[in-house]
Amino acid sequence: xxxxxxxFMKSTGGPPPHQEFSMPMMKGWVPRPIQPWLYxxxxxxxxxxxxxxxxxxDSIRGTTNFMxxxxxxxxxxxxxxxxxxxxxxxxxxxxxxxxxLLCGSAIVLGICNVITMHCQSMPVLAVACFIAGxxxxxxxxxCMSNIQLWITPxxxxxxxxPVLHIILLTAIEGSGWLAAWFGHHFTWQxxxxxxxxxxxxxLLTQALFCRPFCPMPQRLSLKGIDFQGALLICxxxxxxxxxxxxxxxxxxxxxxxxxxLIGVALLLFGLMLYGLHNYRYPYVELPLFTHRNVVPxxxxxxxxxxxxxxxxxxxEILYSEVIRLEELTKEAQYMWTLPGMYVGILLDLYWLKVxxxxxxxxxxxxxxxxxxxxxxxxxxxxxxxxxxxxRLAIFLRGFAYAILSPALMWALDESVPSLEQFFMGLFxxxxxxxxxxxxxxxGIYTTIFMHFLNENMxxxxxxxxxxxxxxxxFDIGGYIGHDFLHSMMMVTIKQxxxxxIWFALLLAALFLLCDIPAVRTNIRKVPRWSVYAIEYLARKx
Numbered sequence: 001x002x003x004x005x006x007x008f009m010k011s012t013g014g015p016p017p018h019q020e021f022s023m024p025m026m027k028g029w030v031p032r033p034i035q036p037w038l039y040x041x042x043x044x045x046x047x048x049x050x051x052x053x054x055x056x057x058d059s060i061r062g063t064t065n066f067m068x069x070x071x072x073x074x075x076x077x078x079x080x081x082x083x084x085x086x087x088x089x090x091x092x093x094x095x096x097x098x099x100x101l102l103c104g105s106a107i108v109l110g111i112c113n114v115i116t117m118h119c120q121s122m123p124v125l126a127v128a129c130f131i132a133g134x135x136x137x138x139x140x141x142x143c144m145s146n147i148q149l150w151i152t153p154x155x156x157x158x159x160x161x162p163v164l165h166i167i168l169l170t171a172i173e174g175s176g177w178l179a180a181w182f183g184h185h186f187t188w189q190x191x192x193x194x195x196x197x198x199x200x201x202x203l204l205t206q207a208l209f210c211r212p213f214c215p216m217p218q219r220l221s222l223k224g225i226d227f228q229g230a231l232l233i234c235x236x237x238x239x240x241x242x243x244x245x246x247x248x249x250x251x252x253x254x255x256x257x258x259x260x261l262i263g264v265a266l267l268l269f270g271l272m273l274y275g276l277h278n279y280r281y282p283y284v285e286l287p288l289f290t291h292r293n294v295v296p297x298x299x300x301x302x303x304x305x306x307x308x309x310x311x312x313x314x315x316e317i318l319y320s321e322v323i324r325l326e327e328l329t330k331e332a333q334y335m336w337t338l339p340g341m342y343v344g345i346l347l348d349l350y351w352l353k354v355x356x357x358x359x360x361x362x363x364x365x366x367x368x369x370x371x372x373x374x375x376x377x378x379x380x381x382x383x384x385x386x387x388x389x390x391r392l393a394i395f396l397r398g399f400a401y402a403i404l405s406p407a408l409m410w411a412l413d414e415s416v417p418s419l420e421q422f423f424m425g426l427f428x429x430x431x432x433x434x435x436x437x438x439x440x441x442x443g444i445y446t447t448i449f450m451h452f453l454n455e456n457m458x459x460x461x462x463x464x465x466x467x468x469x470x471x472x473x474f475d476i477g478g479y480i481g482h483d484f485l486h487s488m489m490m491v492t493i494k495q496x497x498x499x500x501i502w503f504a505l506l507l508a509a510l511f512l513l514c515d516i517p518a519v520r521t522n523i524r525k526v527p528r529w530s531v532y533a534i535e536y537l538a539r540k541x
Contacts, residue, residue, distance in 0.1 A: 021150045025098045025213035036150040038205060039143045040167070042102065045198040046139035047171030048178070049109045051078040051116055051129030055179030056188035058320075058327045063188070064120055069245050072442065074116075076241040077126045079435040081133025084234050086427035087283055089141045090420055094220035097212035098142055105139035106199040106206075108132070113199075117192040126238065139202070157413045158352035161406040162345045169341045169402060173334060180331035229275045229283035236268040237435065244443035248450060284424045293415040294425065297408055300363060301432045303507055304404050307370050309441020310500045311397050314377075314493050317449065322489050323387065336391045337398030344402025352410055359411050362403060364511035369400035371504035378497040381490055405433070445496060453492045 023035045030038075052060070052074045060066060092101060112132035119125055144164060152159040182190040243261050250258050276282045289295055319325045319333070344366075351362050376393035412429055416422045 036147040043143035051132040053179035055176035056183035059183035059188035077129040078133040080237040081130040082137040083430040085134040094216035105135040106202040108135035110199040113192040162348045177331040180328040184328040226283040232272045244439045248446045305437030313445040336394040340395040340398030341402035344399040360514045366400045366403040367508035373397040374500040
């Protein structure tokens, strides 16, 4: 694999400054200025695709028997497929041509979208969404790897990762809004029809403008890949996602199916560890975790996604259950994250590329923004508040997210020595970033929310007894009316955001202190008060 990495760096490495960027997979008559932009458009087509689209959540629930937990499980199946495929990207690029990879990904995504449009069987949909996630990341990687040197001729990841996230984050927010728009004006199936159309566009452009090209003259064999370990990891991820998504619905360990799945997860985890220790070429090499800063980066990723879980869960409860916004209005509200994301990406470029400052203080700034986001939501939450007043908070969470995502990927690249280990690191990073921490955050926040909501309702209901009714403290009209539950939910959301404020403040303080040399290295023992007194008297004399 070392020779393969060396060949990769020679064949796709940065050209000398006097040479012009070229794309050998393009046909000769295609004008050079539009060649990379064609692949940017193709990458956007892949990023706007997926298995299910939560932007049309209300429309899907209104025409099918799916619960919100079912749709979230399908979403996490898509994210799991994207995450688990990262170690394969490196090998697939040197086994197949660009046309085979892009056309294959487009065909698979088109078929998966036809299945999710017409099928209502959860096992079939879970498999289709998982495969769609793999095809989505394969198509995106093939496009971006071919124009990487156009973005940064020196292969500077301090530039590439922020620019990459412009496409990724635009598609994340834009696909949700587009799905809601189709669901509002037509039906939710139209988003799948649109995706099939974009995949047809990819096939057409590949046939017209491109030719088969592989950077490896002698194709790399897929032998030696730990497919057994990959299947174990896939099964473990789907089982864990089911547990955390449906855990609150089934009352966690009170349900026998949750207890059985916990046992299955532990068994799969043990088999996975056994394979990683004993297989000659495991799917993920355990020495990856011994490199400097890899484990801290993964911990930062996990804590950051837990903090962002409040946005995924609490805002959905606020807009859908309390304020009861229409889906298109809600997605239009979420679009205010995009300006914040673009500003955050510009800060990353300035911090990492121009100034080359230390990364820990940048993490601290991101968590400060998360804290201010939670504070704005905490102090703004009222029944009669206009939704426009939440836009600054939404801007701040977009700003914080755009700071952390490219910076963490850049830090991971700086921490691993080889290209193949970097892709393995991306696999573990994206398990936490896109999938595991987000799913765990949903389960944790929904459980905390229901616990506080029950406590608040019980506390309010104590004012009403069979023998005494304290009218000074009990509003019988409000209790009977529907506003009572909404008021209790609003109070509960504020309580959860209060905990997020303290959590983000603690992490921000930790990262800002880590950047102070006196705190990191020159820690002194604190003397007794008598020693202070003697030193003070000596100075006075």
